[in-house]
Amino acid sequence: MKFIPKLPFKEDLKIEGFESIDLQEFCSRDWSKYEPKSPYFPHKLEFYVLLIITKGSVRHKVDLKEYLVNENECLIISPNQIHALNSESEYHGHFFLFTKEYLLNYFTPSTFFHISQLFNYHMFHPVYQLDECMMDYAGRVASEYIYSPYILKNQIISSLFSIILYKLNNRNLLIQSNQNLKQGFDLFEKFKNLIEEEYNKSRNVNDYADQMNISYKHLNEISKRFTNRTAKEFLDDYIILEIKRKLSSTSLSVKEICFETGFDEPTNFVKYFKKATGITPLEFRAAIK
Amino acid sequence: MKFIPKLPFKEDLKIEGFESIDLQEFCSRDWSKYEPKSPYFPHKLEFYVLLIITKGSVRHKVDLKEYLVNENECLIISPNQIHALNSESEYHGHFFLFTKEYLLNYFTPSTFFHISQLFNYHMFHPVYQLDECMMDYAGRVASEYIYSPYILKNQIISSLFSIILYKLNNRNLLIQSNQNLKQGFDLFEKFKNLIEEEYNKSRNVNDYADQMNISYKHLNEISKRFTNRTAKEFLDDYIILEIKRKLSSTSLSVKEICFETGFDEPTNFVKYFKKATGITPLEFRAAIK
Structure with missing residues (x-):
């Protein structure tokens, strides 16, 4: 069984709950002695991450799916997503790490509400483009973090950082504020929330449609409008991701995972998984070892 | 009796409780038809003002005292202070106007606490220097106010604006965080607060010292350390300012103001005022007509 380390947030930081790391410096550290707790091995974090690329590009695996992050782009990773840095390419940029407590401490409740959407990874693609102005703010966060002589440095950094988050979330808000899309989006969000609660009770889209009237x-x-996938495909993808997570990050047996995810018996479970992925659950577990 | 108009905050703004005005455009308006409600006539505002000069300089009267505000400097005016723009010189810059409700809506309570000191005009000189970076943020606030395409534009502007306020207040915080000054500053603040409550009960510094043990x-x-004035001078200046305010902005008689400010009889009141200002209360009232 593969061990997926879960890394807590550092405690002795300049700012409680927030850390800015230079990506180049981070990658140049000798991580081999920390394996398998190295960032190049699949791991979970207890906190939020913004990975901003200022030069080059990186392929980054999040929840077993690979994303390409180019120059002037940002990848958003939420707590408990499994991810691993790629050691092959050359890239520069920033890592901004922060906890939920940080958001609650430094931001008003309405701010928190506005930016929490960014971390809703079932709804929105996690790679965002940044314009020149946003990249400039990212640089300012990093430099204020190291050099700021101000007594209210923490507040200054959180204000700068919030501007980046507000601007990033504009893409998602545009989708929702579009009058033609708004109503549909609300329904889609309801569908996603229902799946979150009930995916281990039903894999039949009719049940969800009925509940939503x-x-x-x-x-x-x-x-299809929001994901380019049918409702059944979206539901199945959701369930497969939950199964993969359990296979990769717990020591539960296939049978236990089968019952936990709402299957009556292992044969159907294995068939369902193989149909979607081409391999059996045990083969998947072996492959990511 | 001079009429001091009290101007409320506009209600139909792009952002509720916040307005950014280009100073050059503002000065070029034809204000003559609004007199005496023109900004060049002494008036009170119900809201907070930051006047930031980007080019040239301006002499601005606040509470009957003239301040010179140079390029890359900022003048802070609090609600109910009497002030008037100067029409003689050429200057460019920004006016940022905002209400207390705005601060409470967009900022966390701790932010509000940190920046409310800026408006404590008895304690701190109201003219502040801005470095290049702060001037840059001021320009960004003004341009986001006009051009921002973002849905969370209000939040973006409040974050930018808060950075300016945090950085401005650094000067005041430095005074207080200096270990040698800290204790003295707390006592001085206590003295100022006591005066606020009791200036119409006693003009004897001994009474204040006793109460403070x-x-x-x-x-x-x-x-002397914080104001370059003796305690008696600070107390008298405070009282004279209160009297001047009442003379200039109310229609109360000299006798009424005399009793309101804690004098037993008008002869002493007039003598006290004349000793400090060189003129009698009535002469003062006539002079600012």
């Missing part, structure tokens, strides 16, 4: 056809249209 | 001599030293 809309037709199967309507739900399907909405899912 | 320190000696007259000690209180005097502290007052």
